[in-house]
Amino acid sequence: MGYDFTLADVEYLASADGVDALGRVDTLELTTRTRLADISWARTRFGDRTAMLVETVLARRKAALKLDGARDWLLTDDAVQQATPAVVAAHRARRLAGRVVHDVTCSIGAELAALVGVADTVIGSDLDAVRLAMAAHNVPAAHLLRADALSPVTRGTTVVADPARRSGGRRTHDPAMLQPPLPDLLDVYRGRELAVKCAPGMDFDALDWDGEVEVVSLDGGVREACLYSRGLAEPGVRRRAAVLRGDGAGFEITDKHDDDIPDRPPGEWIIDPDGAVVRAGLVRHYAAAHGLWQLDPRIAYLTGDAVPDGVRGFRILEQLKYTEKALRQTLARLECGSVEILVRGVDADPAVLRPRLKLRGDRPLSVVLTRIGRTPVAFVCEPTR
Structure with missing residues (x-):
C-alpha cells in the first residue's frame, strides 16, 4: 500500500516549503541499497512528512518515463x-x-x-x-x-x-x-x-x-x-x-483497408505483426498493405519476400515438422548457441523448451513454432536487428 495523501498534504507539497523539501529529498538515491539510511536522514529533517515526500519523489521518477513534465507534478504511485x-x-x-x-x-x-x-x-x-x-x-x-x-x-x-x-x-x-x-x-x-x-x-x-x-x-x-x-x-x-x-x-x-491476400507457401521471411494489429483483428489488412500473406489463415504470423520498413523480420533458414528432437538436431547442426523462441498455435513454453535444446554453439538464431493446418511446424530463422 502506498501513502494515503490528504488535501492538506497536497497544499503543503505545492507550497514553497514543500517544493524546497521535495528538492532536498530528490537528491537522495532512494534505492534498495540506500533506502533505510535515506529515509532516516529525511525523518530527522521533515518528521511525519517524510512518507509523503519520499512517495512523491519516487512517483515522479517513475512518471518521468511516461508523462511529460512530471518532474514537477504532484501524483501518487497508483495514479502513475x-x-x-x-x-x-x-x-x-x-x-x-x-x-x-x-x-x-x-x-x-x-x-x-x-x-x-x-x-x-x-x-x-x-x-x-x-x-x-x-x-x-x-x-x-x-x-x-x-x-x-x-x-x-x-x-x-x-x-x-x-x-x-x-x-x-x-x-x-x-x-x-x-x-x-x-x-x-x-x-x-x-x-x-x-x-x-x-x-x-x-x-x-x-x-x-x-x-x-x-x-x-x-x-x-x-x-x-x-x-x-x-x-x-x-x-x-x-x-x-x-x-x-x-x-x-x-x-x-483500419478495416477500410483491403484484406485480400494470396494463399501461398512461406516466403523468405516471417513477420510477427505488432500486437495492436493482432488485437484489432487487422492482420489480413496489414498483410495486404505490405504484400504479405499468412502462414496459416488461423494464425497471426505473416510471411513474404520482403520486410516492411521499421519492422523486425525473421529470415527462414530451415522449415521442419516440429518435434523437440528434430528441432534440437537442427539447431545443433546450425551451431546455434542462443535462441529466441516465438510461439503461436502450438502448446510449447519457451522457458521450458530452451534448456532442453542443449545448445552448444555460438550462433544466435530465432525459432518460430506454429501450426500450418493441423501440422506443428518449426521455422529456424535468422532475425533482423
Whole structure:
C-alpha cells in the first residue's frame, strides 16, 4: 500500500516549503541499497512528512518515463500506474482537436495535459478530491470540478473517460467490474460524443457499441483500446490499429483497408505483426498493405519476400515438422548457441523448451513454432536487428 495523501498534504507539497523539501529529498538515491539510511536522514529533517515526500519523489521518477513534465507534478504511485503515457494521450488529443472536451475521470491530469492547447476548452472532473487537487496543480489551464462520472455536469461537450481497470486489487477485463462500470458509462452518455479508454483484452464484439474500436501500442507494447463514438470515428471504420513510437514514427491501419491476400507457401521471411494489429483483428489488412500473406489463415504470423520498413523480420533458414528432437538436431547442426523462441498455435513454453535444446554453439538464431493446418511446424530463422 502506498501513502494515503490528504488535501492538506497536497497544499503543503505545492507550497514553497514543500517544493524546497521535495528538492532536498530528490537528491537522495532512494534505492534498495540506500533506502533505510535515506529515509532516516529525511525523518530527522521533515518528521511525519517524510512518507509523503519520499512517495512523491519516487512517483515522479517513475512518471518521468511516461508523462511529460512530471518532474514537477504532484501524483501518487497508483495514479502513475493508471495514467495514460504522454505519447498515447497526445495521439487521442489530436483526434479531439478544436472540441470542448470534458474528461470525466481526470485523476491527476495526464489526459488533460495532452488536451490543453489542442482542444478548444478542457474540463476535468473526478470524485477523488485529492487527485483533483493534484490535477489543479499539474494542469492549471484546465477547468476542474468535483463530480461523479455517472452524473453528467456538462452539456454539448465531447466526453473522455478512463474507467479504472482494477477490482479488488486485481486487473479486470470484465466491463461491468470497471470503475465506473463500462455499461453504465455508455448508457449515461448515449447520444453524446464519447471516447472511452479500455483494456485491449476486452471482448469488444460482446459490447453494444456501434462506433470505432482503436487498439494502441507504444514501442511494441499494447497499451490500451479506446472506444470512439460514431461522430469521432472515420466514416465506415469499425476497427483501427494505431502503432505508435516514442520517436514519432508509427502507422495506422483500419478495416477500410483491403484484406485480400494470396494463399501461398512461406516466403523468405516471417513477420510477427505488432500486437495492436493482432488485437484489432487487422492482420489480413496489414498483410495486404505490405504484400504479405499468412502462414496459416488461423494464425497471426505473416510471411513474404520482403520486410516492411521499421519492422523486425525473421529470415527462414530451415522449415521442419516440429518435434523437440528434430528441432534440437537442427539447431545443433546450425551451431546455434542462443535462441529466441516465438510461439503461436502450438502448446510449447519457451522457458521450458530452451534448456532442453542443449545448445552448444555460438550462433544466435530465432525459432518460430506454429501450426500450418493441423501440422506443428518449426521455422529456424535468422532475425533482423
